[in-house]
Amino acid sequence: MGGLALHAQTSIEAPPRAVFALFGSASGAGWLFDATCDRVAVGAVVTLQAPLGGERITVLGRISALRPPGPARPGRIELRLDQPWRGRLRVLFEADGAGTRVRIVADLDDSGLTWLMRRRGHPVPERAHAGEHLVGLLTSKSGPGSVFAAASENLAAMAVDEVNADGGVRGRPLRLVVGDDDTDPATGVAEARRLVRAGCRTILATTTSATFARVSADLRRAGVLLVLTLMNEGGLGGELCMQLGERPEQQLRAAVTPLMRAAGGRRWFLAGNDYVWPLAVHAMARPVLADHRASIVGEGFAALGTRDFAPLIERITASGADVVLSSFVGADLVAFERQCHAMGVRERCRTLTLALDEPTRERIGDAASEGMWGVSGYFEQLDGAANAAFLRRYRDLYGRFAPPVSSIAEAAYEAVHLYAGAARRAGEDEPRAIARELRSSRARFPRGPVTVAGPETVRQELFVAEAVPGGFAVGRSG
Amino acid sequence: MASDLAFDALADPVRREILSVLAGRDECSAGELSAAISRVGRTAVSSHLRVLRTAGLITERRTGRFRMYAVDPTGPAQDVIRLLQELFQSSLDAARAAAESTPGTDRRAM
Numbered sequence: 001m002g003g004l005a006l007h008a009q010t011s012i013e014a015p016p017r018a019v020f021a022l023f024g025s026a027s028g029a030g031w032l033f034d035a036t037c038d039r040v041a042v043g044a045v046v047t048l049q050a051p052l053g054g055e056r057i058t059v060l061g062r063i064s065a066l067r068p069p070g071p072a073r074p075g076r077i078e079l080r081l082d083q084p085w086r087g088r089l090r091v092l093f094e095a096d097g098a099g100t101r102v103r104i105v106a107d108l109d110d111s112g113l114t115w116l117m118r119r120r121g122h123p124v125p126e127r128a129h130a131g132e133h134l135v136g137l138l139t140s141k142s143g144p145g146s147v148f149a150a151a152s153e154n155l156a157a158m159a160v161d162e163v164n165a166d167g168g169v170r171g172r173p174l175r176l177v178v179g180d181d182d183t184d185p186a187t188g189v190a191e192a193r194r195l196v197r198a199g200c201r202t203i204l205a206t207t208t209s210a211t212f213a214r215v216s217a218d219l220r221r222a223g224v225l226l227v228l229t230l231m232n233e234g235g236l237g238g239e240l241c242m243q244l245g246e247r248p249e250q251q252l253r254a255a256v257t258p259l260m261r262a263a264g265g266r267r268w269f270l271a272g273n274d275y276v277w278p279l280a281v282h283a284m285a286r287p288v289l290a291d292h293r294a295s296i297v298g299e300g301f302a303a304l305g306t307r308d309f310a311p312l313i314e315r316i317t318a319s320g321a322d323v324v325l326s327s328f329v330g331a332d333l334v335a336f337e338r339q340c341h342a343m344g345v346r347e348r349c350r351t352l353t354l355a356l357d358e359p360t361r362e363r364i365g366d367a368a369s370e371g372m373w374g375v376s377g378y379f380e381q382l383d384g385a386a387n388a389a390f391l392r393r394y395r396d397l398y399g400r401f402a403p404p405v406s407s408i409a410e411a412a413y414e415a416v417h418l419y420a421g422a423a424r425r426a427g428e429d430e431p432r433a434i435a436r437e438l439r440s441s442r443a444r445f446p447r448g449p450v451t452v453a454g455p456e457t458v459r460q461e462l463f464v465a466e467a468v469p470g471g472f473a474v475g476r477s478g
Numbered sequence: 479m480a481s482d483l484a485f486d487a488l489a490d491p492v493r494r495e496i497l498s499v500l501a502g503r504d505e506c507s508a509g510e511l512s513a514a515i516s517r518v519g520r521t522a523v524s525s526h527l528r529v530l531r532t533a534g535l536i537t538e539r540r541t542g543r544f545r546m547y548a549v550d551p552t553g554p555a556q557d558v559i560r561l562l563q564e565l566f567q568s569s570l571d572a573a574r575a576a577a578e579s580t581p582g583t584d585r586r587a588m
Binding site for chain 1: 501
């Protein structure tokens with residue numbers, strides 16, 4: 001790996017098995033042993049809240065190896081971390097007399113070191129190499145959005161490798177320059193400006209619409225092509241601004257009938273974060289639900305970053321709703337849905353979530369996500385040789401413990417390929433010329449055929465899927 | 479722009495290994511460092527130490543015929559390394575407090 005390896009150790013006056021058992025047991029054993037996970041098992045997702053220099057950073061990962069301490073061998077817990085940096089974290093439990101010596105070994109790679117140095121305010125130069133074609137990727141490595149963005153950078157990088165293996169753009173290799181918006185529009189603007197200073201004339205954004213709207217206003221006259229790759233409400237498209245991804249109207253029209261059939265009722269409660277995308281989803285839900293002779297029995301919002309939704313959930317259970325349209329995102333969606341499950345919402349309602357994807361579903365958990373439905377242009381479970389080969393390449397590159405692929409992550413992969421195709425056809429580096437080509441693109445991807453027809457129109461098939469233990473059961477849209 | 483130099487200095491795997499070794503100790507002589515780092519010889523370690531020192535990442539102190547090296551407590555790399563080490567050490571301190579406050583019967587129950 002060639003990264004930095006950090007070590008820490010201590011001696012504890014308790015036997016190894018007792019110390020090992022503290023992991024994931026929420027017993028006030030510090031931010032690492034108090035890892036949040038539904039089960040302590042290989043493959044289980046874990047969330048850590050690390051107090052890093054005065055702020056609390058959400059670290060997302062997965063248990064990649066596990067060995068309880070035995071009479072003659074030390075115990076071991078190994079985590080593979082994905083957000084905000086990739087790395088490996090090993091905790092070793094060795095007998096030390098009647099007690100235990102606990103050692104932590106943490107590997108940090110270049111991008112992790114870069115992220116930490118930037119987060120601490122140290123300037124870090126972008127190493128530009130002559131003859132490369134730079135593309136910015138604005139993503140969410142921290143903040144509530146780091147849940148849904150978990151695989152986006154991996155897949156954008158995989159697409160860049162494929163483009164480069166195929167000769168790059170007119171003989172020059174593509175290189176991705178990555179920015180982290182911290183799921184915060186102001187940070188997103190600062191990072192987008194940094195990408196432009198580094199030499200990027202195109203930025204692919206896999207962030208919330210809140211960040212994208214602020215960035216597009218800020219860079220309006222910068223001559224930079226901005227492309228929002230994931231599901232969004234549209235409305236900002238122009239010569240140098242494109243919004244790909246699923247639209248709420250198509251998603252709702254595909255999912256409303258199957259949801260009401262599954263719920264056995266027509267009363268809806270709309271709940272979501274209070275920023276531009278959830279507001280647009282709810283505004284679109286009114287006419288679509290009216291067309292389906294459904295009624296709306298309540299609506300509520302909560303700020304991004306909310307962790308206690310009890311008052312809102314009590315309103316939902318009191319409303320007599322059959323279906324909840326849940327327009328929360330990322331870690332907020334995880335917290336809201338787990339609390340809905342704990343407070344009995346699943347016994348009364350089905351839930352439709354336009355932003356429900358694989359990494360979010362697995363953090364909600366198998367038990368708490370039962371009764372939830374998603375609708376998007378891609379799910380890992382889609383049939384077809386193209387998807388199977390795509391998933392195989394992803395696992396070969398990033399391993400079995402990498403985050404699952406979702407519509408959001410697959411869209412980042414597509415956007416790199418669509419961009420490279422447009423840049424090749426344009427025959428020049430001028431963003432306006434590339435944008436012109438990108439506005440009329442057509443390609444086959446793991447999700448199926450995709451046609452871009454204008455700055456904010458993408459034609460693709462949508463799939464309605466029910467959360468089941470381990471993933472989704474995918475059906476065709478109506 | 480010490481940080482720019484620092485980042486360039488950190489971009490080399492041998493130099494990162496040197497820093498990892500130094501991060502775990504107070505001070506180290508050039509000979510001890512060469513012994514701990516197997517992938518390059520003593521001369522190469524010396525030139526890497528020079529790059530790290532110029533970048534403000536490590537300090538050098540002469541004592542008799544030895545030169546002693548330590549992570550510069552004021553450098554940006556030290557800031558990140560120290561932060562992470564405090565982070566991991568604090569998690570172990572909290573784990574020890576939790577384990578040792580558990581009643582003895584529970585501790586031995588497994």
